[in-house]
Amino acid sequence: MDATLPHVLGFMYPNEVELQWSILIVLYPFITGLVAGAFILASLEKVFNVEAVRPTYRLALLTALAFLLVAPLPLQLHLGHPERSFAMYLTPHLDSAMAMFGFVYLWYLMAVLILEIWLDYRRDIVLLARSSSGWLRVIYRVMSLGIDNISPRSLEIDERVARFLTVIGIPSAFLLHGYVGFIFGSVKANPWWSTPLMPIVFLFSAIVSGIALVMLLYMLFSRMRRVAIDMRCLDTIGRYLLYAFIIDFALESLDLIHRMYEADESFKSLDFMVRTKLFTSQIVLQIILGTLVPIALLALVQLVRLGERARQRLYATAGVLTLIGIFAMRWNVVIGGQLFSKSFLGYTTYKLAFVHREGLLPAILLMLLPFAILWVLVRLLPPWGGGHAPEGPATPLQAEGGAAGPAQA
C-alpha cells in the first residue's frame, strides 16, 4: 500500500490491513489448553493410577472447571453479534469446524467435567449440607441436586461411574483441544496455520500448560495454607511435565523443520516474518525462554541431586516460564497468522489497544477471572481431602502432609 497506511510493509490485499482476530482469540486456545491439560493431569491419578499425584487430583479438576467456565467469554466478547451466538446450537452449519465448538464445549463441561466433579464430591457435598447452616446450607443442598443418599453402595456406584467418566474424559479433553487446533489447522488459505500437525501440537502444548498451571497452583495453595508440599507429588508432576514438554517440542520442531525443508511458496514470506515481526515472541519468548529453558530446568532436576527448596524453586521458575512460552505460542499462531499478506508480498502490524472491547484490559480481566472462580470453588469444595478418604466429613485430611517421601533420585 501507500504512505496512507504507514503500518503496512510491502503489499497487502486492502481488506487484509486490519487484523480480524485479536488478543481475545489468543486467550481462547490458551484457556481451553489449560483446561485440557489440567484434566489430563487429573486423569493420571484416576485412570493410570499414578498414586503420587493424588494431592492434586481435585485441585486439577476444579482448575479445569474454573477455566472452562471462562473459555467461551473471550469468544463472546469478540463476536460482532454475541446475541446471535445461540444460533450455533439451533442451526449449526455442519460443514463448519467452528460450529461444533458449542457442542464439544457443552459435552465436555456438562457430561464430563461437572459430572465427574459432582460424583467425586457428592459425599462431601451431602456432609457439608448437613453440617452447615444458613445460605451456605442452601447452596450445598442445591449442589447436591436434592440427592442425599450416601450409602456405601451408592458411593461405590459413584466411584465406578466417575472412573468410567474419566475414561471418556481423556478422549474428550483430547477432542476439546485437538478441535481448537483443527479450527486453525484446517484453514487452507493460511499457510501459517494450515498443517495437519496443528491439532496435535495444540494438544501437547495444552497438556504442558495445564500441568504447569496445576503444579504452580498446588505450590501456591500449599504455601497459603502453610502445609508442607508433598515432594513426591511435585517431583512426579515435574517429571510428567518434562515428558509432555519433550513431545511437544519435538512436534513443534518437526513442523518447523518440515516447513524449512519443503520451503513452499509461502516460506520466504513466513521466514521473514519470524525473523522480524515475530522475533521476540517466537524465537525469544516461545522457543528459548518458554521451551528450552524450562526443559533444561526440569531435566536438571532429573540429572542432579538437589534439595527440596532448590527443586521447588526450579519447578516454580520452570512453571512460570512454561506458561509464558505457551501463551507466546498461542499468540504467534493467532496473531502471527494474520501479520503477513496472503499475497506473500507484505506485512501489517497488530495494534493492541488498552481500554477497548478487544483490548489488553479485558484480556487481563478475563485471565484473572478463572482464578477468582477457582478461589470460590476451593472455598466451597475444599479439594484437599483427596476424595478417597474412607470416613468423616470433608475437612483437610492427611493426604498432603504425610506422604513427603524422598525424591526419586
Add this chain to the structure above:
Amino acid sequence: MKIDRRDFVKRTGTYLVLTSAAAAAWDHVVAGTPETAPNYRVTDHWWGMAIDIDRCIGCGNCVRACKVENDVPHEPYYFRTWVERYHVPGGDIEHPVVDSPNGGHDGFPERYGAVDGAKNFFVPKLCNHCAHSPCTQVCPVGATFDGPDGVVLVDTSYCLGCRYCVQACPYGCRYIDPRTNTVDKCSLCYHRITRGLTTACCETCPTGARRLGDLKDPNDPIHEFLRTHKVQVLKPQMATGSKMYYSGLDGSVR
C-alpha cells in the same frame, strides 16, 4: 420428597428437550420468508465473470461504482472490488512490485516510466464466487452460503461476526462492515442481476475489461470468450472452483 438420580435425569432431560424444541420453533418463526425477485429462477443461472487484464486501464471506475452502488464504507480497508497495479521488473515474476492505493478508488498516480524495461499491468479483484467456497464452508451458522445460481451471499441478519470466513478466504475478498459488525463482500450486485441488469462494476467499465456471464445461458458471450482466450483463475492450487476467469493473467499475480 426424595429424588433419586433416575428421576432427576428424566425430569432434566424432559425440560431440556422441550426448551430446545421451543427455541428451534421460535427461530423458524422469526426467520420469515426470503426476498424474491419476480421472473428470476435461481436454478436457471450459473454466474461467473470474464476479466481481460489487457483491457484494464486502472481508471478505478469499477471501485467507485461498487462503493456507491453497494454502500461500501469509504475507509481504505473495505472493498468489495479493488484494482491492483503490478510492476514486474526484468520479467522476474517471483518478485513483482504491487500497489493498490485506496484500492484503486482514485485511480493510480503515475509511478513507472513508459520505457523502464518492466512489465506493468492492472488486475481487478473481487469475490471469486467459488463453486467450492472455503468461506461458506467455515461459517458456523450458514449465514454465508452458495446460492444455486453460483453466487456466494451473506445473510447479515444471521451473521455472528466471528470473522472465520474472512480468515478462510484465500483472496482477501471479505471485510467486516464497522457499521453493522457483520461480514460483507461482493454479492455480484445480486439486486441487479436478478432483475436482468449487469453488475455496477461491469456497467461502468469503459473498456469492457470485466464482463458478467451466465454460464448456464448457451447464448451468453462468456462462452465465446472462454473458447477464444487462454484463461486462468487466481490461486488455482487452492482448488476453490473460482468462476472469475482472467485472460492474460501473469504468473506474478497472486
